[in-house]
Each structure stands twice: as structure tokens, then as C-alpha cells.
Amino acid sequence: MLLLALDTATPAVTVALHDGTAVVAASAQVDARRHGELLLPAVDRVLAEAGTALDAVTGVVVGIGPGPYTGLRVGLMTADTFGLALGVPVYGVCTLDGLAYAAEVEETAGGGPFVVATDARRKEVYWARYSDSRTRVTEPSVDRPADIADQVAGLPAVGAGALLYPDTFPDAHAPEHVSAAALASLAAERLAAGVELPAPRPLYLRRPDAQVPKNYKVVTPK
Amino acid sequence: MADRKDEPLVLGIETSCDETGVGVVRGTTLLADAIASSVDEHARFGGVVPEVASRAHLEAMVPTIERALKEAGVSPKDLDGIAVTAGPGLAGALLVGVSAAKAYAYALGKPLYGVNHLASHICVDQLEHGPLPEPTMALLVSGGHSSLLLSSDITSDVRPMGATIDDAAGEAFDKIARVLNLGFPGGPVIDRYAREGDPKAIAFPRGLTGPRDPAYDFSFSGLKTAVARWIEAKRAAGEDVPVRDVSASFQEAVVDVLTRKAVRACKDEGVDHLMIGGGVAANSRLRALAQERCEAAGIRLRVPRPKLCTDNGAMVAALGAEMVARNRAPSDWDLSADSSLPVTDPHVPGQSHGNSHDHAHETGEGNLYA
């Protein structure tokens, strides 16, 4: 097994290669506006570091968000197209699940229930609650921090969304962003356990901003 | 077909607006032109909604690539390159196509060519009428652009002669259709009504046609306002709006200015070919009047079939094939989607392949009046 994992749902552009037992190479760069430019060179670097080529990959793992759409699509489109070109399966993993898994790796969540929150911009967070680093107990949602204060009260939290709003998340910890290494490890673990992974379709959680125009603007002076 | 096997086989991806286009060409031969459009999803908004378009591109891309390859009957491993619209266009929409093209090229081990959407609109005519004459004058008119361009080599030298200073021609069609309550997009429906109307019924203004106005620039904003006012006055007086005559007279004002300026540019520059592309090139009156005026001026008119005039992947593949044929430098893996890519950059050569820009410039200047 050789999994190529990537995630562009947070400001991090992150890529990792996992051989079924361990991560063999990984890259993470943080630049919220250059997902499109950074991703392919990062894939190329990670493969070179592992001394292999893309056609050795047996599956692609991609973070399906939730995350700001423009960046999120870069990873999904890349993963989809790799899958098409290589004829290998593409697995989706919720980006918040990747962050939760990374939190355990970094031993910041202390083993008990906790919250993952990422920055959804527009003064909102994408978030979900976990009973442990492998078990999500709520659907990912997007909310204003003040509106979910009751639901996250008393729980430690990880992710940039938690670090950004200390009033709602007083017990906030790193990691800020997801890592493809965590995503790959989580996917490898679930695949080995025979768990079916979601399709690589984006979790937008918001409708597109679009207004049905009212009547056209009258140009005749009144 | 056997004798064409040495011509470059290129797959092209276009996502600058609301069409997900994937085309396959061999040299100047069209092999496939697969399109998935999100236009129906935009109709109720009266215009293209960027986020709706971007979401639709992501969903449509893989199936559209598969369809194009099947239609072309070629195997991806036989491709000589992958071309993609790098700009100009909607930033988020472009990025979906660029991401797909990069991943596909990288996975297949093929060179990547990020190309200019406008130059692609010109180059597509090679699929219809064979190699472009050099130089070629091109009039590109759509909902997003209205430009007059002169090219001596479509891979390296595209020179802007004029452009709209306000609305694009297609935008004016959409806006007038909205005032008339004819729905979106406006071009086809106005064309249809205009066929039964009198183009001389109402004398609408011809923008930027005064003696001191820029010779090759366009303006459609004043026309749009004049038409809207005329309609409102009728309605205010409690009279019926003659939709057919308004459509015909408005359309005549647009295509009169477009063709007059295009023919003048050809004459001034001594160019004996005019190509017309972009969605508005599907307009039947534009095609007819351009034909008439070009014939009178001794200019050969080249207009691709309507399906190749609107945004599509075949046009991107056509320009990509030309890039391969003329040995232009491929793009790098960090190619960005550039929503305002200048029309003077037919493609985005990679740094690692050396800068072909100086060379391009030199070819352009040398050949133009030869």
C-alpha cells in the first residue's frame, strides 16, 4: 500500500506519503492564498524525498473540508484527477477528523472529549465535537463562535478557529492546521480496519452567495 | 489520418466562466469537444455566479475529460501535452481547471501549457478553416470580452488594437434582454426576435464612432441606457413595447459598430483576413453584416461554427497544439490561475525552461508587416 494524502482545506498546503505502516515523507506550507501554486510542487518534492514516483501510488486520500471553498477545491480537483489518470481509488477524509487525529499525535487534547475548530472566515468557525481523537460525535458545522459557546463549554479545543476566538475557546491548543501526515495515518488505519471512507466530495456547509436580482434598475430620471 | 500522426495530440481544459470544456485536437484537426455547462443554474440569477460556476466545474471535470477522450478515441498516454486556460476569467473557476490540468499532466508525465483564453478564441478557427493566416485580425465578442486583436503568430504575438471601455457586447445583450423580460442569456433570444423586427425602426446611438473617438475601441454602455430609456418611455406612456423592432434596432447598433471598426482596422493595417470569435459571433446578424462588409472591402472572413465560438476546451487544445508544434516552453508546476492575464501573453512559459518572451517579441515585430 502506498497512499498519497493531501489537504488544502485550511491555510496549510500539506502532502504526505504513507506506506501502510508509517509516513515516509511529508510536506506542509502555510499560505492561504497560494494553494494552487504550491500543491503540485509539494507533491513532486514528497515523491522525490521518498525516492518514488506517482505511478507507484495505490490510493489517494484527500481532505474534503469543511474549508474555504477556493482552496478546498484545489486539493479535491487534484486528487480526483490523479485518481482518473492513475486508475486508483480516491478516498475522502473530513479535514476536522484529520486535525483531531493530529491532536492526539501532538498529545494536546489529553485523551478526553474535545472540540476541533478551523477558521471559516466571516467571523465563523467550522467545528465538530470528538469523544476521542478518532471519534467524531457531531456533524461538521459552520457557526459564529458565540452561538456555540454552550455546546463547547468546558472542553479543550484545537485548530486555528479555536485559537482565534479565546472567549468561546479558553482552552485552545495547537495544532492550528491539519497535516496530510495525520490524514494519511488515519486513512491507513481505517482502511486496514475495513472502514469505508467517504467519497471525495467537498463539505461546503454554506450555499453560494448569490442574489436573485430584483427588477432591473430603472434608468429614466424621476 | 495516418499522415497526420506526427502532428501534436493535445487535450485542452477550459473553465474560465460557466462552461467546463475539454477538447482533444491533433494539430489543426478537431477530435473531441466535450462540454458541461452550468448556465441553467445561473439563469435565475440573471448572470454567472462565480461560486456556482466553480462548484459545477469541480463536479463536471472528471466525467468531461473521460467523455472527451472517448469521443476522440485516443488513449491519454498518446497525448503530447495538456493545455489549460490560465486566464483571463473568473479566478476561482480558472483555478479548478488549472488544478485538474496540472494533476493530469503530472500524472501522465506530459508537458503542461497554461494558455490565454483570448488567444484560444482566435486559434480555434484553425480547426474550422485550417492554419491561421499571418497576420490575422480578430474580433472577439462575448459576455466577457469585446476586443480587436492583431496577431502575427498566435503562440507569441497578440497585439491589442482596441477593446470595450465599459460593457462587453454580450453583456449589453444580457442587459437589454433583462429590460425586455426575455431571460438569460440574452444573445440567442434577442437574435431570434430581431429576425422578425425592423433594424431601422429606432435609431439607437453608435458608441465611440465620432471623428475624435478612438478608432478601434468600443462602448456599449450608452447604447444600453438609450435602449432602456426608450423602452421605459413606451411603458410610461402605456404603449406596448415592440420587442421585435427594439431587438432588431439594438442588435443592429451593436453589430454595425463592431463590423465597421473591425473592417477599418483590417484596412488600416493592410490585413486581408478577419476572424470573429466569442459567444456573440454566434449572432446571425453579426455574421451576415460582417460577411457583407468584408466582401465589399476584399477581406476574407473566417468565423468558426457557433459551438466553437462559445467557450470550449477544443479552442484551448488548438492553441496548446500550436504551442507544441512551435516548440514553445511548457509551463511550470507552480502555474497560477491569473484572472487578469494580459492579452499580450498567449501562454505562460515556465521559468525553468528559460524566458521565451524576448524571443516572442522579436518574432512578432519582425513578421507583422512582412
Ligand SMILES: [Zn+2]
Ligand atoms: Zn470566452
